[in-house]
Amino acid sequence: MIETTSPAPDAPATPSPRSIVYRLWNGAIPAAVCDAVIGAFDEEELYDATVQLSDRPVEVLSDTRKTRHTFVDPGHWTGSLVSHFAHLANLLWRFDVSGLGTLSILRYEESGRFAWHVDALTYDTTDYGALGEGLERKLSVTVNLSSPTSYEGGDLEFMNSTGQLLAQPQLREQGSVVVFPSTVGHQVTPVTAGVRYALVGWMVGPPLR
Ligand SMILES: O=C(O)CCC(=O)C(=O)O
Ligand SMILES: [Fe+2]
Numbered sequence: 064m065i066e067t068t069s070p071a072p073d074a075p076a077t078p079s080p081r082s083i084v085y086r087l088w089n090g091a092i093p094a095a096v097c098d099a100v101i102g103a104f105d106e107e108e109l110y111d112a113t114v115q116l117s118d119r120p121v122e123v124l125s126d127t128r129k130t131r132h133t134f135v136d137p138g139h140w141t142g143s144l145v146s147h148f149a150h151l152a153n154l155l156w157r158f159d160v161s162g163l164g165t166l167s168i169l170r171y172e173e174s175g176r177f178a179w180h181v182d183a184l185t186y187d188t189t190d191y192g193a194l195g196e197g198l199e200r201k202l203s204v205t206v207n208l209s210s211p212t213s214y215e216g217g218d219l220e221f222m223n224s225t226g227q228l229l230a231q232p233q234l235r236e237q238g239s240v241v242v243f244p245s246t247v248g249h250q251v252t253p254v255t256a257g258v259r260y261a262l263v264g265w266m267v268g269p270p271l272r
Contacts, residue, residue, distance in 0.1 A: 090237065091148070093238060097237050106131075108133055109168070109170055111123045111131060112131070114127050128177045132168060149266045152204075156202070160201050160202060161266075162194045166262070176250075177251040181246055183200045183201075198268055199271075204264045206262040207241075208238075211236055211237065216253050217253070220251075220252065222249070
């Protein structure tokens, strides 16, 4: 008799929790709170968001990313919404996270977009203050702040590891919170009318080793 710990050939494959592309809390944040978050940031204080493509400097590339934004201190009350759902989601993935590294409010106006990308950087020189230096983005969080009828387009979409597009109408509901590993490919399709606001944040932690 041959002893083996491998599953029998006909055993059903058990998907790893790490293969889950995103976790969604549909309409989790009340509309009044979403409106309060939007109201906490004056449009005037937002500026053009930048991107960093490999071996290029940080720059504004409106074909790739077109949105107005500002960084928000992770200690701002809105950060507690983001880190709460990140920790909840991380009960599944169990990434080694140190805390909420970056928080940002985004305003996508007509033709605003963010082409396919991943949030995890291969190197990260950001100093995360009390959290430390040399940390990587592990988990990305989006809180959809706008009512789905207040804009057209502007859909957050994902791609799984086999290149399949994952789009779900609930992702655009007001107050929906989505959390995903920062290595997952995602995009925001162009806004064709209206304005979409999102609160986004990243949980950072020690690099893979
Ligand atoms: O607007 C969103 O929901 C996502 C934005 C995004 O992907 C990013 O800022 O990296
Ligand atoms: Fe992103």
